[in-house]
Amino acid sequence: MAENKRPETMARINTPALARAFIDEQIAALRAQIGDKKVLLALSGGVDSSVVAALLIRAVGQQLTCVHVNHGLLRKGEPEQVIEVFRNRMNANLIYVDAVDRFLDKLAGVSDPETKRKIIGAEFIRVFEEEARKLKGIEFLAQGTIYPDILESDGVKAHHNVGGLPEDLQFELVEPVKFLYKDEVRVVGKELGLPDSMVYRQPFPGPGLGVRCVGAITRDRLEALRESDAILREEFAKNGLQGKVWQYFTIVPDFKSTGIVDGKRTFEWFVVIRAVNSVDATSATVEEIPYPLLHHIVERITREVKGVNRVLYDLSPKPVATIEWE
Numbered sequence: 001m002a003e004n005k006r007p008e009t010m011a012r013i014n015t016p017a018l019a020r021a022f023i024d025e026q027i028a029a030l031r032a033q034i035g036d037k038k039v040l041l042a043l044s045g046g047v048d049s050s051v052v053a054a055l056l057i058r059a060v061g062q063q064l065t066c067v068h069v070n071h072g073l074l075r076k077g078e079p080e081q082v083i084e085v086f087r088n089r090m091n092a093n094l095i096y097v098d099a100v101d102r103f104l105d106k107l108a109g110v111s112d113p114e115t116k117r118k119i120i121g122a123e124f125i126r127v128f129e130e131e132a133r134k135l136k137g138i139e140f141l142a143q144g145t146i147y148p149d150i151l152e153s154d155g156v157k158a159h160h161n162v163g164g165l166p167e168d169l170q171f172e173l174v175e176p177v178k179f180l181y182k183d184e185v186r187v188v189g190k191e192l193g194l195p196d197s198m199v200y201r202q203p204f205p206g207p208g209l210g211v212r213c214v215g216a217i218t219r220d221r222l223e224a225l226r227e228s229d230a231i232l233r234e235e236f237a238k239n240g241l242q243g244k245v246w247q248y249f250t251i252v253p254d255f256k257s258t259g260i261v262d263g264k265r266t267f268e269w270f271v272v273i274r275a276v277n278s279v280d281a282t283s284a285t286v287e288e289i290p291y292p293l294l295h296h297i298v299e300r301i302t303r304e305v306k307g308v309n310r311v312l313y314d315l316s317p318k319p320v321a322t323i324e325w326e
């Protein structure tokens, strides 16, 4: 489709000046498209939807309603950051939906990875649909589609996929960054004043921590996963690895092993550390974390995370292993 092809004359946005020109152009285009009508956006807090939100806030202000769904599978501090940045600092119209119990109840006892993904995706659309129905007079739906999404698929990305909305809830699409590559989205995000932790965020899968809490998700194991991931991210940030390593996270499989604390035997979970470098996620190499840092992370996780007595370091490249464990 011609309308889904990046114009050949479009310059690569790699300077603040080019980002400013893009922002001005998009604000004018968004105002022309939306007029005085209302627009809805599913705001995950990822860089793409955050940039779209920031652009729309500048263009149409209170005509935008952002919906942030907390499905309980977000990383530590993420829902709080979305509220702080968009509601408190940018004065956006933001609906925060606490759907944690709803998702975790639906996922209880489900161990098959693809079934877990389907439940998370379907439930997300249902929650979003309910919120959309409560709002009156919405005519537009904004999406953080970027150019690689169009090139690699049919233009609908997994974690922004609200394309499953029923017939009577079809909106006109607003996709202001659909011709941008990821690095360009980041330059624009920086210029829009979004915090570095959002702009330079590592890739995070749509099903979130759900695919890292391997097997059937339980609340306590999910908590161990969230806490260990927060420790890993904190230590990577402190040691200059944030923004250098492509993707890093922890995994907590549904498996226990024996440990010993204060002379008493324990039977608890283990945490796996995964840190990889990649260009496009089709292949990946393992980041060689310096041993002193690795020891420090192991020490912190086993001391601070409840229910964990062991930490492993995944040294498998892709292929043969995938990046995620599910």
Ligand code: XMP
Binding pocket: 117, 158, 159, 203, 204, 205, 206, 207, 211, 247, 281, 318, 321, 322, 323, 324, 325, 326
């Ligand atoms: P794998 O595990 O296949 O992951 O090597 C490649 C990249 O894709 C991300 N990933 C997902 N992203 N929905 C997403 O939006 C998913 O279901 C999903 N599964 C994997 C993964 O984090 C890695 O960056």
